[in-house]
Amino acid sequence: MTDPIADPASSPPEPVESPAPDSAVSSVAASVSVASGVRDSLDAFERGIAPIVEVESVRKVYLHEDKPLEVLKGVSLRIYPREVLSIVGPSGAGKSTLLHLIGTLDVPSAGRILIAGADVTRMSNARVAALRNETIGFVFQFHHLLPEFTAIENVMMPGLIQGAMRRTELAERARSLLQQVGLESRATHRPSEMSGGEQQRVALARALVLTPKILLADEPTGNLDSTNSHMMHELFFKLNELHGTTMVIVTHNEALAARVPRRVKMRDGVIVEDERHADTLPAAADRLATAPDTAV
Secondary structure: OOOOOOOOOOEEEEEOOOOOHHHHHHHHHHHHHHHHHHHHHHHHOOOEEEEEOOEEEEEEEEEEOOOOEEEEEEEEEEEOOOOOEEOOOOOOOOOOHHHHHOOOOOOOOEEEEEOOOHHHHHOHHHHHHHHHEEEEEOOOOOOOOOOOOOOHHHHHHHHHHHHOHHHHHHHHHHHHHHHHHHHHHHOOOOHOOOHHHHHHHHHHHHHHOOOOOOOEEEEOOOOOOOHHHHHHHHHHHHHHHHOOOOEEEOOOOHHHHHHEEEEEEEEOOEEEEEEEEEEOHHHHHHHHHOOOHHHH
């Protein structure tokens, strides 16, 4: 499907592809000053409760069989530092589309998205890539581990591609994350030697190895049984508390959605509910219980 843009003067840049491993190092190296600016902006956001993510009147329209298909219909949302929220709703509601737009994996047809105050819909591809590498981690329904590498090597992979850290330091951080997700003893095992739940926990550790401020998870427990799903749920709260990572989780899992401090429900491309539950707040998110209304 393609994305029709009605007004070229106000249209966002072309959709940004994740950099391939061969080009990622040079892309990041060329954007060192940009990444430093992103970090300064994020640090400023940490000093208050200004939103780390702002979605403003975002629409997403695809062309399907030469007919426009509007997937998002003017969505507005504010997400605060250290917050944990779930996005729920029926299939086709626009949940994953919204997540991909926040993650800069796609661009809106209209509206804008700000990450730590920076309007990503007006950035060049290089700046968007630098911000994504610096700021956002991803966990998907399928773990996408590289089968020929061990658990610790898979966790290290984003840092190896980026080349911004010494290998010994990166290995130490990866080992620490594997310990935090209960897999230190599996560090030298390849994916084929691990269960589905263990593979997904490795993917979670990998998403955090570059200490992103935002973690986006798209159906992270969709392929797991109830026991492993529960373990992943606990890890989200634990890692939020340990690292202060803002977490946005698209899920059909009602048990997880019920436990998350904030629940955003979508239907037919719009947000129909946005609720906070103070009695479910993890310690790291306590201060958000009385944050301002997030609807823009």
